[in-house]
Amino acid sequence: MSLPEENQTLMFREAAETADVVAAQFARNRGTVEALAASLRANPPPFVVTCARGSSDHAATYAKYLFETQLGIVTASASPSVGSVYEAPLALKGALYLVISQSGKSPDLLRNAEAAKAAGARVVALVNVEDSPLAQLAETVIPLGAGPERSVAATKSYLASLAAILQLGALWKQDPALLHALDALPSALRQAWAADWRPLTEGLVGARNLFVLGRGLGLAAAQEAALKFKETCGLHAEAYSSAEVKHGPMALVDAGFPVLAFAQPDETGAGTRAVAEEFRARGAQVWLAAPDGDLPLAEAPHPVCTPLLTIQSFYRAINALALRRGHNPDLPPHLNKVTETV
Structure with a gap:
């Protein structure tokens, strides 16, 4: 089987479109x-539920941490x-x-959305296919606008989901720093796409398994990365909170064990760095994604943007x-592009 050149895969070309x-x-x-944010401020929901x-x-994980840390609204999956x-x-x-x-169009999501609507919830859909059954069912539709995505592995549509969540959170809170971050995010994504993560690529060619660590807002990035390792590389990867990994899974980490750690530039960053250094001291093969780490990160206009920049660099x-x-x-x-579960 002949493989395409690195910059000729659908995955490469689609992920490269993310900033635009x-x-x-x-x-x-x-x-x-x-309009949705103004309505939510006028009539705050008692809680937020995500379904995906x-x-x-993984985008829903990001929503949980964004809404809870920035808005104080309990958010559950x-x-x-x-x-x-x-x-x-x-x-x-x-x-x-x-x-x-x-x-x-997945039947299980549609059934849950219908049940939520019947129970008196306000159903908002973040969806890429704008004439889909889910879009027709929802009270408010936030189109992802990613356009056609032919690669089975989602890239630009995933980051478009995070961006839509971020826009909702920023406009809901009306915080000037978050609103500025929206304006600066596309440029930061372009910088993230240019980041050199070749040490990770070269170091995992022969790997059989690894851990991906993140915490807080960065956990969504770790979850997405672990899925992509399995999906595109046939490489078994598990995502953990850098706190949760200490409750049992870390027993597997010894000399040569690969660990990819995403350090958020917020209150969770020091803990993630400490775990990464502990594993490095055991002889584990550790890559730390941080502005001063083994894998460079583009400068984020706000810490809540870091997971998007991390994953954009990771996709390449x-x-x-x-x-x-x-x-x-x-x-x-x-695997198929569209998975329909019941």
């Missing part, structure tokens, strides 16, 4: 999101099976119910790693 996608999304959705699967569920398989009614009256989906590196390991990142075995 985000800039266009922010401009197009501004009015819709401002796959990469979109709904298990789609509770509504679609168990058909258990939930008390959701007045809640903001945020459904995140690229296709907007994982595309190259997949090819080095003999995999086509556009066509992972046994």
Whole structure:
């Protein structure tokens, strides 16, 4: 099987479009999101519920930490099976119910959105396919605007999901620093795409497994990276909070064990760095993604932007790693672009 050149994969070309996608999304959705944010300020929901699967569920992790740290609104992830398989009614009256989906057609997400709407929740859809069943069901639609994504592995649509969540959070809070971050984010994403993460690519060519660590807002990036290692490279990776990894999983980390750590430039950063150094002292093969780390990070206009910049740099590196390991990142075995679960 002949493999494409590194810059000729669909994954590379689609991920490279992210900065332009985000800039266009922010401009197009501004009015819709401002109206939604004003309504949420006038009638604050008692809590927020997210509903998603796959990469979109990692975006939901980002939403949890963003809304809880910036807005003080408890945000919980709904298990789609509770509504679609168990058909258990939930008390959701007045809640903001945020459904995140690229296709907007997975049956389990649709059933949960319908149940949430019937229970009195306010259903908001973040969706890439604007004429999808989910978009038609939702009270408010925030289009991701990523355009066609032909690579099975989601890239620009995932980052567009995080960007849409960030725009909602910033306009909801009306914090000047967050609003400035929206304006500066596309330029920062372009810088992140140019970051040199070749040490990671070269170091994992022969790896069989690894841990990916993050914490707080950075946990969503760790989850997404671990999925992409499995999906595009056939490499078993597990994501952990840099705090949670100490509760058992760290027993596996010894000499030569690969660890990729994402250090957030916020209150969680010191803890992640400390765990990374502890593992390095054991002889583990550690890469720390930080402005002063083994893997450079573009300067973030606000700490809440760092997970987006981290993953943008990671996508370029994982595309190259997949090819080095003999995999086509556009066509992972046994996977389809649209996954429909019940």
